[in-house]
Amino acid sequence: MKNFPHQFNDLTKLFNALAVARQLINNETPLTDENFGEQLTRGGIYTYRDRTLSIDEFLAAEAQKPAANRGYLTVSRDIRRFFELMGFISVFPDKTARLSPAASQLLRTDSEDIRKELWKNSLLQLGLEGTDGEVSHPYRILLKIVNTFPGIETPKLMLALEAENDSEEEFERISNLAQRDMGQIIEDTGTSTAMAANAVKILPGIAEQLGDIERINSRAYPVGQLVITEDEITTEEQPARRPRTDFRETNSAGIARDPILNVVSSVSIDLADAIRIRQRRLAEHQEIVRQLALLNEEKGFQLFEGKFDCLAIKDDTAILYEVKTILESSTDEEKQTVKGVGQLKYYKYSIVHRQMGYTNIKEVLVFSHKPNDGIIEFCSAENIRVVWKDGGTFQIFNVQNGADELFNPDNLI
Structure with missing residues (x-):
């Protein structure tokens, strides 16, 4: 199971945390755990339990603990790594950092729709390297799992971090695992229950906020699905959990309503795979x-x-x-x-x-x-x-x- 930051998945918080990182970078302040964590705390992005303490009192109390026990340092370290994986920041050995053009564009964009596109594009490019050196793209794999198994139990989306690479053979292994119960999956992958829980804290929640999946009663459904035939690759609304009648009474104001257009970058995630499916259907x-x-x-x-x-x-x-x-x-x-x-x-x-x-x-x-x-x-x-x-x-x-x-x-x- 590949390790992935698992602090929080709220896009607003992540956006604000990126703004904090930009401020530190612009001020030429090293992006250390201490500096970043303190500013995340002062900005209300990282919150602590004892609300009777002021921020200064909290930080002073934390300073008395070993560094490994300071929660705000762990959060800052995880968020910084998340931004590095997203390609938003580059951190150098001396902890000076540089903001990427993608991060700058995201931060100066006021449109929520465009922000979602920018988040999604970065997530689709996010590659995760395992201990064996193989790279997978967990967000792509997560969406592929949900499209392949509509209504899959949300905990099974941990398998997006189990994939070693993006190959068809590896996805076949992931698909076989997805059809087992959670106990078997944890045993077969050599994952602990805690690791499995952490593996679904971030990406499914982000995918839901971006409109790529829906989660209902601990099950995940795709918002859109690929329709791949021998002569075309299209995307359309997923009908599996939206039963509708074949006809209904309407009027001139209600007929032919404008469609709700979902961003299609999620459909392009497996374009190479979609083309292979199309080729197989054409060959058949x-x-x-x-x-x-x-x-x-x-x-x-x-x-x-x-x-x-x-x-x-x-x-x-x-x-x-x-x-x-x-x-x-x-x-x-x-x-x-x-x-x-x-x-x-x-x-x-x-x-x-x-x-x-x-x-x-x-x-x-x-x-x-x-x-x-x-x-x-x-x-x-x-x-x-x-x-x-x-x-x-x-x-x-x-x-x-x-x-x-x-x-x-x-x-x-």
Whole structure:
């Protein structure tokens, strides 16, 4: 488990602490634990329990304790390290320090929205090195965990600090751990209960303030999710915990309301990973098209390709295929179905009918696996046949007998 500062996660306090650091730097005051801690205390950023004491009385009392027992020194040390990890300050051996351009921009910005963007950009770049020298980006990993496991128990977000690096293999290990109970996770990672608790004190709270996650009843949900298909990478509102009806009564003032636009930098955190997912889906899509083409060719159909995925022609019948890879998600199925149906209707009219001159055109939507019954019913009502990949074969829903059967394109003629 990588060590991460765990004093406080309130962005207002952190902003004010950064302003204190700037003041010390501008005054050419070394950013020592003592100097920084005293000013954090005087600024009300670090608070102590005995409020009957004045700040001077408190500091005088603390001075009588061993340095290791002075809480304000521990806080100053942790906050300074946090700012160093964020790339906000550079501290030199003599404890003189320099403020980065990113920190200066944050401090002179009045807009809360822009501040959030600046916080987020720095968090996404924050790299954490382990004892083995490998670097991970814990904020990126945290958001990836929440997007992969919506509703995950908040304590399990400690795994953002468990990752050794940002590789797919390492995230697979983290994903496997995330599906175990907390006792198993602590045992398997060799982490103490106290370390596990500290590991979730900061980043989840900051992610919530930045609007990247929501925490409800000790569970974390993504505010936005990546939707990655074979032909695009988009982001949309996470519907998993926001059930809504498919229609509602409205009026001219309430219809087509402006969307609440969340900052999208969190979506770019795993852009490389998203591209890899897109590539995998594209590879799967292309393989299905090839197998479908081979099946039709073996049945004596003439094949065409173009904007559509596959067109198979025999005699005066044209079978137009659109292939969609789908995930185990109703949202993904719906999105892909709507897109596929639109493509079939458009290509059927604009290419196969107008340009190629065919009138007897059969439309087939092919999925990477069997979609839910509602999708099949909808497509059937639109005179679109539904076919899906099943191992090494293709299956089709027979609208006459309501059964699944082996797909034979000749049966559509």
